[in-house]
Amino acid sequence: MSEGPRFTLDGREIPLVPGQTVIEAADAAGIYIPRLCHKPGLEPFGSCRVCTVKANGRSVAACTYPASPGMIVESDTEEVNAHRKLLLEMLFVEGNHFCMSCEKSGNCELQALGYRFAIAAPQLEFQFPVRDVDASHPDILIDHNRCILCSRCVRASRDLDKKEVFGFVGRGPHKRIAVSSGTRLRDTDADVTDQALDVCPVGALLRKRVGFAVPVGQRLYDKVPIGGAPVVPEAPVAEEGRA
Amino acid sequence: MSKPRIATTSLCGCFGCHMSLLDIDERILALAELVEFDKSPINDHKDFTARCAVGLIEGGCANAENVHVLRRFREQCDVLVSVGDCATMGGIPALRNLVPLEECLREAYVDGPSVFNPGGRIPDDPEIPMLLDKVYPAQEVVRIDYHIPGCPPSADTLWKTLTALLGGTSVELPYELIKYD
Ligand code: SF4
Ligand code: SF4
Ligand code: FES
Numbered sequence: 001m002s003e004g005p006r007f008t009l010d011g012r013e014i015p016l017v018p019g020q021t022v023i024e025a026a027d028a029a030g031i032y033i034p035r036l037c038h039k040p041g042l043e044p045f046g047s048c049r050v051c052t053v054k055a056n057g058r059s060v061a062a063c064t065y066p067a068s069p070g071m072i073v074e075s076d077t078e079e080v081n082a083h084r085k086l087l088l089e090m091l092f093v094e095g096n097h098f099c100m101s102c103e104k105s106g107n108c109e110l111q112a113l114g115y116r117f118a119i120a121a122p123q124l125e126f127q128f129p130v131r132d133v134d135a136s137h138p139d140i141l142i143d144h145n146r147c148i149l150c151s152r153c154v155r156a157s158r159d160l161d162k163k164e165v166f167g168f169v170g171r172g173p174h175k176r177i178a179v180s181s182g183t184r185l186r187d188t189d190a191d192v193t194d195q196a197l198d199v200c201p202v203g204a205l206l207r208k209r210v211g212f213a214v215p216v217g218q219r220l221y222d223k224v225p226i227g228g229a230p231v232v233p234e235a236p237v238a239e240e241g242r243a
Numbered sequence: 244m245s246k247p248r249i250a251t252t253s254l255c256g257c258f259g260c261h262m263s264l265l266d267i268d269e270r271i272l273a274l275a276e277l278v279e280f281d282k283s284p285i286n287d288h289k290d291f292t293a294r295c296a297v298g299l300i301e302g303g304c305a306n307a308e309n310v311h312v313l314r315r316f317r318e319q320c321d322v323l324v325s326v327g328d329c330a331t332m333g334g335i336p337a338l339r340n341l342v343p344l345e346e347c348l349r350e351a352y353v354d355g356p357s358v359f360n361p362g363g364r365i366p367d368d369p370e371i372p373m374l375l376d377k378v379y380p381a382q383e384v385v386r387i388d389y390h391i392p393g394c395p396p397s398a399d400t401l402w403k404t405l406t407a408l409l410g411g412t413s414v415e416l417p418y419e420l421i422k423y424d
Contacts, residue, residue: 096341099423100328100394106424115421120390121331126380128333128340145341216424223419 005069010076022062022073023051032227033075034084034113036091037150038063039199043159045151048091050084050113059083081117088113089122094173096128096145103211104203106219110148111202112226131176137185139192139208147177147204157196165190177204247296247409250320251283254309255336255378256302259395260327261285264299266398277409282319295320297408300387302329304379305336308372317385322408326401328394328423330381335394337378344376389414393422 006013007025014029021044026033037048046064053062054074062075074080091110099105131144149168154177157165165188169178179188190196197205216222253261261284265271282291298320304310317323328334339347352358352365381387391404391414400420407414 097332097423098335098338100335102424111423114423115418118421120392120421121325121380121382123382125383126333126337128337128377130341225418 007067007069007071007073009073016067016069020067022053022055022060022065022067025067026062026075031075033062034116034227035063036109036113036148036201037152039152039201041160042152042155042199045155048087048148048150050087052080052083052087054080084113085117085119088117088119089124091148092119092122093124093126094129095148096131102146102203103206104146106214106216106222108203108221109201109226112221115221116225116227129173134179134185135208136187137190140185140190140197141206141208142177142179142185143204143206144176145204146202148202149175149177150201152199152201153177153196153205156199157190157194160195163189163194163196165194165196246277246279248281248293249278249283249297249299249405250281250291250295250316251285251299252301252312252316253284254300254302254313254330254381255305256327256329256334258284258301260299260301260330260401263393263395263398264401267402268398270402274405277406291315291319296322297405298323299326300324300330300381301326303333303336303381304375304384305339306372306374310375310384313381313384322388323381323385324389324391324404324408325381325387326391327396328392330387331390331392332423333378333380337380340377344374348374391416394424396420396422 005016005018007016009026009029009031012031014025014031016025020028023033023035023038027040033051033053035051037045038051044064046061049061051062052059055065055071088110092114097110099111102108105111133141133143133145135141151168153166154168157163165179166177168175170176179185179190192207197207251261267274280286280288281293281295282288298316300313300316300323302309304313325331329336333340348365352360353363382390389404391400393400397420400416403416403420404414
C-alpha cells in the first residue's frame, strides 16, 4: 500500500489527496456515500444533507467537508442512515411525487435512494403543495412539483453552459427554482442541448418528447441500487408503521 | 385448527391492486388452502363475519365511507397492510389535492368540455358519501402495520408479503420488489 495521508471511513483506511472533500476521497476509493445535490463535475453545494457523515463525532456534509489525515469518519451506520432516511422522506412529502406517471421513474435519484433505504412509504404527513409546471419552452419543461432545490441545474447552467438560465427565488418553504430573465422558460436562452438538462436528479427538468423511452425492467435503478449493491441484500422494506 | 381469515377492500383505488393479487396465477389455489376469505370484493362478502388475521387495504381515503370502512378494518384485523401507492401515498386520486375541491366538482359536473348538465346541479344526494377536503393516505387515518408500495405492487410482491405474514415472519422484500411505479 502506498504511503501518504489517510483517514478512516467506516473502519477502513483510505488515502486522501490534500484538497479533496470526504466524498471525493471516498469515491476515489470506491466507497459510496449517498448524495443528492452533489454531482462530480459541479461545484459542491452542500444543501441536501443526504451525504451527512460523522467526522470525529460531528455531523458534516461529506460533499463539502475537507478530508484530513487521521480523521475518523462514520457513514454507513444505523444512526447516520436513519438521519438520511428522514431527509429523504421529507423531500418526498414536501413535493408532489407521483412516480407512476413520471418520465424519470426508474432513472430518478430521489426514488432510487428511497429504494436503497427501503422506504416503503414516507411516514411524515404529505404536504401536497400547490406548484406549477412551466412548459412554455418548445423543447424543455420544468415541473416544480418534483424539484428538490438541489441547484444542480443552477450550477451546470452557470459553470458548464455559461448561461445562468436558472436561479433560486424566495426563501424557506417558498424557495423555488426560477429562470433568470423574464418569467417563463421560453424567454430564456435555455436550449435543448444544455448540460443543465442532464444533471437534474429528478423529473423536474426534462426534455420534451423523450419520456418513457426505456422499458420497465431496463431502467437505471430497476435491478441495481444507486451506489451499487447495499451491504444487506435483502432489505426489510415493509417496516412496522410508525404513524 | 381453523384457517386464518383475510379481508381485503378497495377504498379510493382502481382495483388494480386486487387485479395484481389475482395475478399470482395458480398460487391462488395455494392461497385458498392457506386462508379463508372474509369481507372482500373477491367473494363479494359485504361485511365481516369474524375477526381477521390480515386486512389488505387498497386505496386511500377520499370520502366519509372510505374512512368508515378503513376504521372498521382496523378494528377487525390483527395486522393491517397498506397495499399500493394510493393507500401508502395517496396515488393518482391525490392529484385532486392540488386543486380546490369546489373547482374539481365544477369541472366534473358543470364546466367540463364533455359535460351535459343543463341544471348545473352538483350531485348532493345524502346517499352519496361526502367527499373529504383531500385524499389521505391510509396511515394518516388509522395505524397501519405494513406498507407495500407499487402501482400496483407486483403479484410476486403481494405473494411474498402474504406468505411471510401468514407464516408469522416479518415481511422482507428483495430490492427489485420495492417500486413506486
Ligand atoms: S421525480 Fe423521482 S421521486 Fe419524483 S415522481 Fe419522478 S420518479 Fe418519482
Ligand atoms: S430543477 Fe432539478 S436540478 Fe434544478 S434545482 Fe430542481 S431538482 Fe435540482
Ligand atoms: S450531497 Fe452533500 S449536501 Fe447534498
